[in-house]
Every structure is written in C-alpha cells, then in structure tokens.
Amino acid sequence: MMGIAVSDSLRSDLATAVFDVDAVRRDFPILTSQVHGKRLAYLDSGASAQKPLAVLDAMRNAYEHEYANVHRGAYWLSETATQNYEAARSKVRAFINAADDCEVIFTRGATEAINLVAQTYARSLLKPGDEIIISGLEHHSNIVPWQMVRDDKGLVLKVVPITDDGRFDMDAFEALLTDRTKLVAIAHVSNVLGTVLPVAEIAAKAHAAGAVVLVDGCQGIVHRPVDVQALGCDFYAFSGHKLYGPTGIGILWGREALLDRMPPWMGGGDMISSVTFEASEWAALPAKFEAGTPAIVQAIGLGAAVDYVQSINHAAALEHEAALLAYAIDGMQAIDGLTLHGTAPGKSGIIAFSMSYAHPHDIATVLDRAGVAIRAGHHCCQPLMDRCGVPAMARASFGVYTNKDDIDQLLKALHTVQTLFA
Numbered sequence: 001m002m003g004i005a006v007s008d009s010l011r012s013d014l015a016t017a018v019f020d021v022d023a024v025r026r027d028f029p030i031l032t033s034q035v036h037g038k039r040l041a042y043l044d045s046g047a048s049a050q051k052p053l054a055v056l057d058a059m060r061n062a063y064e065h066e067y068a069n070v071h072r073g074a075y076w077l078s079e080t081a082t083q084n085y086e087a088a089r090s091k092v093r094a095f096i097n098a099a100d101d102c103e104v105i106f107t108r109g110a111t112e113a114i115n116l117v118a119q120t121y122a123r124s125l126l127k128p129g130d131e132i133i134i135s136g137l138e139h140h141s142n143i144v145p146w147q148m149v150r151d152d153k154g155l156v157l158k159v160v161p162i163t164d165d166g167r168f169d170m171d172a173f174e175a176l177l178t179d180r181t182k183l184v185a186i187a188h189v190s191n192v193l194g195t196v197l198p199v200a201e202i203a204a205k206a207h208a209a210g211a212v213v214l215v216d217g218c219q220g221i222v223h224r225p226v227d228v229q230a231l232g233c234d235f236y237a238f239s240g241h242k243l244y245g246p247t248g249i250g251i252l253w254g255r256e257a258l259l260d261r262m263p264p265w266m267g268g269g270d271m272i273s274s275v276t277f278e279a280s281e282w283a284a285l286p287a288k289f290e291a292g293t294p295a296i297v298q299a300i301g302l303g304a305a306v307d308y309v310q311s312i313n314h315a316a317a318l319e320h321e322a323a324l325l326a327y328a329i330d331g332m333q334a335i336d337g338l339t340l341h342g343t344a345p346g347k348s349g350i351i352a353f354s355m356s357y358a359h360p361h362d363i364a365t366v367l368d369r370a371g372v373a374i375r376a377g378h379h380c381c382q383p384l385m386d387r388c389g390v391p392a393m394a395r396a397s398f399g400v401y402t403n404k405d406d407i408d409q410l411l412k413a414l415h416t417v418q419t420l421f422a
Contacts, residue, residue: 019319021402025403027308028053030042031401036368036371038370041373041406041410043373043397043402044373045242047397048241049241051245054307054308055304055308059298059301068081069081069293070296084303087303089101091306096226098253100256102284102285103254103256103259103286104251105259105290106286106295107249107289108248109239109241109250110216110218113250114185117252118146118148119145122155123152124262126149127153129155129156130155131182132150133181133183134146134159134184135187135197136161137168137187137190137192137193139187139216140380141380142186142214142216146185158181159383162387163344165343166194166343168195168197168198168202173205177205178209179210181209182212183211183212183214184211184214186199186214187216188216188220188221190342190350190384191379191380192341193344194342196223196346199220199232199233212234214234217236221243222243225314234255236254240298240301243305244399245298245302247298248298249295249301249302251302256285266291268292270287270292270293271283271290271291271292324402325398327407332351332411336418336422338355338356338414339354349402350397355418357422358421360376360392360393360394366416367410367413367414367417370413376393376394378391378393379393
C-alpha cells in the first residue's frame, strides 16, 4: 500500500488532531450539487479548487460594502479597501513565513509570477552562455518562459531527468550543475504525478554552485506546509485559485535583496515614485511590481482563503489525505489494464493513470456521467507525457474536502469504464 509518508513526530501530533471532513464539506456550497442526476464527486482540485463560504462571503462583502480603488483615495472606502488589501498581503507573508510584507508580490497567478522572474531577473541579470536548470516534471508555465528568455539572451536550458517512478534524479542534477548555472526552477509538487521534490536539498546544492532557486509552488502550497525560509529557495510562486481562493490572483515571493536588483516588468500607475517626460523613478517594493489597479477583491478573497486553510488542523488533513490516497491506489490497482503513473514514495494526493482499452478523454466522459469530475489530457506537461510514453493521462486530484465516498464513486465509475471498453 502506498501513501504519504508520515513521521513519528507528526503521528504523535495526530493523537489529538481532529479532522472532520463532513464539517469541511459543509463549508463548500458547490459540493451539494448534482451532475447528471448523480452526487458530485469533485476530483479536479489540482486544476482549480472549490471555494468555501468564507471566501465567497469576504469577496461579496468587499464588493457590497467596502469597495474602492486602493492606495489613492483619501476617503473612508478607499482607506478601508487599502487596509483589507494590504492585510491580505500580511496574511500571505505569515502563511509562508516570509521575512517582510514587501517580499510578497501580488500577480494574476503563478504563470505571471514565473514570467515576472524570467523577464526581469533572467533577462536583465543573466548573460549569454549562462545556464538555467529545470526538471522533467515541470508544468509548461515553468518551461516556456525560460525557453523564451533563453532564445532572446543566448542562455542554455538544461533538464534534470526523472526516474521511472517519477522522482527527481538528484545525481543527474548534481552532474548538470556548473559554474555557469545561474538559476534552478523546479516544482515543489508535480501537478501530474504528485511527486514531492526535495526542495531544501536542491536549493542547498544550487546555492553552492552560485545559482538562485525558483519554486513553482502551485501544488506544494496546497499539499504541504510551506516555510520559504526553511526551504531555502529564493523565489516561490503560487496561484490563489488552487488554494481555495479566487482566480485572477497569485503570489510571487522573492528575497528582498533580489527583488531590489530586478527592474520593473510593467509600467504605469502605482509602481512609480515620480514621473517626468524625461524619466521616471520606481516605487519601493512591493509596489514596483504591481502596476495599475490591482485585483483588489481577489486579493481579499485570497486572504480569506489563507485564513480558512489555517483554521483547519493541517497535520490531521495530511493524514486524511494519506489515507484516501492509499485507499484509492489499492482500489485502482485491482482494476485490470489500469496503469498508475508516478509511484514515488511520499507523494501527494494526485493520481495520474491510464487504461489500456480507453482513451483518457473517454474515461473522463464516462466518469462525468457518473458524477465524477477528473481531468484528462496532457495537463500542460507534454514533455512529461513523452517521458512516460503516452499522449495523455487521466488524473484525479484531492482537495481538503475529498472523502471516501468520492473515492468509492471514482472506483465504481472506473469499473464501468472497464466493462464498456475492455
């Protein structure tokens, strides 16, 4: 039986831990929905998580009672909106244990956050021949920006291979490091295989070679406690909508010293301290990277999502996820012709699979008729599909609200696929 590794110390914490998944589910109105007359089993949280009432209420209140543009108005509504907006930044800073609020940059999502680093740090500070290292597990958003800057700047892009069970090949990584390596960009948790990368070890080795480290934390922020200082990385990016918050908001955390060296990416209002027709001077962090009217209510919603996640016993939630993962994998392994992709120990609640007799899109369609929502396709990881020798995979991914009934509904529907296609 495979599941998430749980340490002895965590197990001792769980002696008094309480995780009431039924109570959690009551916080998410959409989970009472029916699909094709069936109970909804939502197993696509890796793509986008559902939203709790706390987030919906916070955003509605902001629009109905406390909305105005921020940082500009000398009146109550604007001052209140500004306080709420900046409070959300402070919540994120505490949530990831950043050193200062100024290190927390609001973006439209993780994709924009990674592109910001590529277009400011890499484009401005790297030289032709400098090397960037990524891994074979990466989402397109942590591949394409580096290819773009590579082609424009004459950089070298290297890829760390993965093992057959989906692990980051540390020996191969060490062999790729040279004195020309300037940046390492890796996922915290694979969005397809659920593999948890050893970020702290990778960061230590990268720093020893003189490189900085960016982490795509879209799945890590959901499935693991994140302490950016303990991880030792230099940039950490994630999206709000995967953390039970709204779309259109994300975070780039960066070390203050690095952010200070980077030029702004976009110009406009709020990111300047002074403007003349001859020249402009940039505002201090974080405003330097937040041009124009920001996603005010989305940021407030993200702050509410952080509050909500912190209200849940994280150790107990991890144990719950581990038990569900083991239960699901046991059931899926009993289905003839079903192949699991990514079996690294300690993986998170993400299961990629294929069935020899059915295309992933056919699998997803049959499951949808049974009320089960999964993802099918290349998951924005085409190089990973090539490595695994398949054009696409089906993927079930868990949220904090996932329960045993969801897994039972999934397994029953997969048996229907087997009956129809095998």
